[in-house]
Amino acid sequence: MKKLINKSEDVVKEALAGMAVAHADLISVDMENQIIVRKNAPIKGKVGVISGGGSGHEPMHGGFVGFGMLDAACPGAVFTSPVPDQMLAATKAVSGGAGVLHIVKNYTGDVLNFEMAAELAAAEGIEVASVVTNDDVAVQDSLYTAGRRGVGVTVLVEKIVGALAETGAPLAQVAALARKVNEQGRSMGMALTSCTVPAAGKPTFELGEDEMEIGIGIHGEPGRRRVKMASAAEITEMLTSPVVEDLGLKSGEQVLAMVNGMGGTPLIELYVIYDALNRILHGKNITIARSLVGNYITSLEMAGCSITLVRLDDELAKYWDAPVHTPALRWGM
Amino acid sequence: MKKLINKSEDVVKEALAGMAVAHADLISVDMENQIIVRKNAPIKGKVGVISGGGSGHEPMHGGFVGFGMLDAACPGAVFTSPVPDQMLAATKAVSGGAGVLHIVKNYTGDVLNFEMAAELAAAEGIEVASVVTNDDVAVQDSLYTAGRRGVGVTVLVEKIVGALAETGAPLAQVAALARKVNEQGRSMGMALTSCTVPAAGKPTFELGEDEMEIGIGIHGEPGRRRVKMASAAEITEMLTSPVVEDLGLKSGEQVLAMVNGMGGTPLIELYVIYDALNRILHGKNITIARSLVGNYITSLEMAGCSITLVRLDDELAKYWDAPVHTPALRWGM
Numbered sequence: 001m002k003k004l005i006n007k008s009e010d011v012v013k014e015a016l017a018g019m020a021v022a023h024a025d026l027i028s029v030d031m032e033n034q035i036i037v038r039k040n041a042p043i044k045g046k047v048g049v050i051s052g053g054g055s056g057h058e059p060m061h062g063g064f065v066g067f068g069m070l071d072a073a074c075p076g077a078v079f080t081s082p083v084p085d086q087m088l089a090a091t092k093a094v095s096g097g098a099g100v101l102h103i104v105k106n107y108t109g110d111v112l113n114f115e116m117a118a119e120l121a122a123a124e125g126i127e128v129a130s131v132v133t134n135d136d137v138a139v140q141d142s143l144y145t146a147g148r149r150g151v152g153v154t155v156l157v158e159k160i161v162g163a164l165a166e167t168g169a170p171l172a173q174v175a176a177l178a179r180k181v182n183e184q185g186r187s188m189g190m191a192l193t194s195c196t197v198p199a200a201g202k203p204t205f206e207l208g209e210d211e212m213e214i215g216i217g218i219h220g221e222p223g224r225r226r227v228k229m230a231s232a233a234e235i236t237e238m239l240t241s242p243v244v245e246d247l248g249l250k251s252g253e254q255v256l257a258m259v260n261g262m263g264g265t266p267l268i269e270l271y272v273i274y275d276a277l278n279r280i281l282h283g284k285n286i287t288i289a290r291s292l293v294g295n296y297i298t299s300l301e302m303a304g305c306s307i308t309l310v311r312l313d314d315e316l317a318k319y320w321d322a323p324v325h326t327p328a329l330r331w332g333m
Numbered sequence: 334m335k336k337l338i339n340k341s342e343d344v345v346k347e348a349l350a351g352m353a354v355a356h357a358d359l360i361s362v363d364m365e366n367q368i369i370v371r372k373n374a375p376i377k378g379k380v381g382v383i384s385g386g387g388s389g390h391e392p393m394h395g396g397f398v399g400f401g402m403l404d405a406a407c408p409g410a411v412f413t414s415p416v417p418d419q420m421l422a423a424t425k426a427v428s429g430g431a432g433v434l435h436i437v438k439n440y441t442g443d444v445l446n447f448e449m450a451a452e453l454a455a456a457e458g459i460e461v462a463s464v465v466t467n468d469d470v471a472v473q474d475s476l477y478t479a480g481r482r483g484v485g486v487t488v489l490v491e492k493i494v495g496a497l498a499e500t501g502a503p504l505a506q507v508a509a510l511a512r513k514v515n516e517q518g519r520s521m522g523m524a525l526t527s528c529t530v531p532a533a534g535k536p537t538f539e540l541g542e543d544e545m546e547i548g549i550g551i552h553g554e555p556g557r558r559r560v561k562m563a564s565a566a567e568i569t570e571m572l573t574s575p576v577v578e579d580l581g582l583k584s585g586e587q588v589l590a591m592v593n594g595m596g597g598t599p600l601i602e603l604y605v606i607y608d609a610l611n612r613i614l615h616g617k618n619i620t621i622a623r624s625l626v627g628n629y630i631t632s633l634e635m636a637g638c639s640i641t642l643v644r645l646d647d648e649l650a651k652y653w654d655a656p657v658h659t660p661a662l663r664w665g666m
Contacts, residue, residue, distance in 0.1 A: 002525040002526070002542070002543075002545065002562055002636070003525070003602060004525070004565045004568060004598060004602035004603070004605060004606055004637075004638060005564070005565050005602060005605055006564045006565050006566055006605070006609075011601065011602075011605060012601075014565075014604075014605045014608045014609075015601045015602075015604035015605050015608070016604075017608040018603075018604030018605060018606070018607035018608035018609075018611070018626070019604050019607075021607070021608070021611045021621070021624075022604065022607050022624050022626050055601060056599070056601060058599060058600035058601045058604075059600055063600070078601075192335040192336070192337070193335070209335070210335075212335065229335055231338070231339045232337045232338050232339050232347075233339055235337060263597075263599045263600075264596075264597040264599075264634055264636070265337060265634065266389070266391060266596045266597075266631060266633045266634050267391040267392055267396070267596075267628070267631070268344060268345075268348045268388060268389060268391045268411075268633070269336060269337035269338060269344075269348075270337070270351075271347075271348035271349075271351030271352050271355065271391075272337060272338055272339070272344060272347045272348050272351060273337055273351070274351035274352075274354070274355050275347045275348070275350045275351035275354070276339075276347075276351075278351070278354045288354070291354075291355050293351070293355050295600070295628070298599060298600070300599045300601070301597055301598065301599050301636060303335070303597075303634060304337075305337060330663055330664055331663055331666075332666070333664075333665070333666075
């Protein structure tokens with residue numbers, strides 16, 4: 001294992017310390033509770049929006065804390081759910097009296113821990129709504145989930161819902177919009193290589209020199225099938241078809257498209273995939289009206305990519321376009 | 334070789350096609366000349382700012398075309414200089430009557446071709462100034478250069494100078510600022526792994542499972558020394574000390590610091606390096622007043638990082654803070 005780290009048990013703590021100084025204008029890090037909190041939180045009268053999950057998926061979620069997106073993020077150990085105490089601390093840190101939304105990726109550990117945190121927060125008088133994302137069309141149940149896994153759409157939910165929360169909308173409306181984005185979004189990913197969890201010290205799985213895994217999870221958990229290497233055009237087709245089909249996208253519709261890198265894939269290849277995606281959708285008379293290309297929900301240094309499509313309407317486009325200012329996503333300000 | 338590509342000879346062309354559709358609001362791509370041009374170019378009375386070099390370093394340079402940074406970029410084949418005809422086409426495309434600045438990384442091929450392009454442009458009545466970046470303290474002469482290599486500071490030159498050009502400043506002043514940033518900036522990089530040029534099909538070099546290369550170039554060319562793996566803190570010290578020493582940074586000074594990923598290193602590790610850098614500089618009473626952490630000048634999927642420091646004064650801070658809107662760098666708008 002070759003990594004730019006010190007002790008494997010210090011990786012998350014030291015990365016958080018680095019984030020805290022690099023983005024001191026936007027966030028503060030509560031090192032004791034291991035949470036990243038928006039600088040001016042809590043904001044009176046605003047719904048607090050938080051998310052969390054295992055580390056190793058950076059910039060998600062900590063890189064999305066700031067104006068117009070998350071109020072706090074709870075990073076667990078690498079590929080490990082954060083604990084309810086962290087989630088409770090984050091909930092309290094962003095509670096401005098209008099309730100708090102928990103955005104939870106569908107993994108059993110995350111779901112259980114966020115449920116417990118919500119109960120603890122309720123006991124302290126904080127109203128919590130939870131929305132579970134489950135956009136991965138690759139598998140029904142999986143190694144770590146009952147039902148579909150929550151993957152790329154989570155990034156887009158956080159952006160869109162964060163913009164609505166910024167307007168002072170009530171908790172029920174913010175939660176409803178989160179559910180809507182999740183329902184209108186689907187993803188599928190693939191890997192060319194495995195990744196190595198620092199504490200494990202060896203690759204999570206092995207792939208042959210001529211193999212790839214289609215439908216991979218973001219923790220290296222198995223996908224739909226392991227197949228021989230193929231071209232970018234073929235790979236894009238393998239990912240896009242199930243997404244388009246499951247979402248029931250029809251000719252004439254518009255989408256928000258994310259081509260996401262898994263962490264170890266160069267940007268030049270992500271643009272090759274985006275070109276292929278654009279051709280496929282153009283052939284179906286589906287228009288990419290908004291897009292995002294880059295590393296947003298990663299699996300450490302895994303090489304590969306995922307594609308997320310969200311059916312776009314005026315409401316979603318409006319909140320997507322709204323200003324955002326976080327370490328990893330910024331526009332309009 | 335496992336990559337998300339179709340034919341190796343089509344990688345650059347297809348990535349440019351992907352960029353063109355993903356960022357149609359900001360750039361247009363002239364596929365015949367293989368250049369990326371700012372949407373509203375040429376801008377009358379504004380100095381045009383262009384750069385270029387081999388592909389495989391994305392987002393540099395194409396990802397930096399837009400408001401407040403570059404007016405055009407000329408990507409060559411992977412790790413190969415663009416040709417004078419591309420540079421001439423880019424120069425003409427951005428010439429608004431106030432002259433054009435060529436920002437050239439110090440590699441023999443790039444320097445020669447940009448010189449020829451400048452002569453051709455002059456023959457067509459376009460005034461051109463050229464600034465060569467040479468910030469890499471790792472080696473004096475190298476495989477591809479006489480003198481130091483131009484690396485990370487190039488990104489910072491492009492941002493700062495692009496902001497000045499946006500104000501309508503004359504060519505001589507824009508070129509002088511580019512020279513100043515280069516003179517006040519130094520970099521050093523390292524690699525944990527090699528990378529594979531698509532057309533070559535095999536890794537550029539080999540590194541053992543317990544080895545790393547300190548002072549690596551952005552094309553995998555050799556660095557200062559090959560050493561045994563070390564901790565993030567030790568690696569950061571190996572990169573920072575030569576930079577601080579060569580720049581003659583003194584207690585009480587301020588810097589702009591970039592911790593840059595080589596393409597295959599996860600963001601969580603870059604923040605660990607940033608934390609270590611911050612500690613080292615803090616110990617020398619040098620303040621990081623501005624920072625950038627992420628993949629900005631890469632070597633395909635190489636794992637590793639580089640550190641660039643620029644001595645900061647009020648003038649450089651002002652142009653660094655100015656609005657920018659490009660595919661890869663955006664703030665203030």
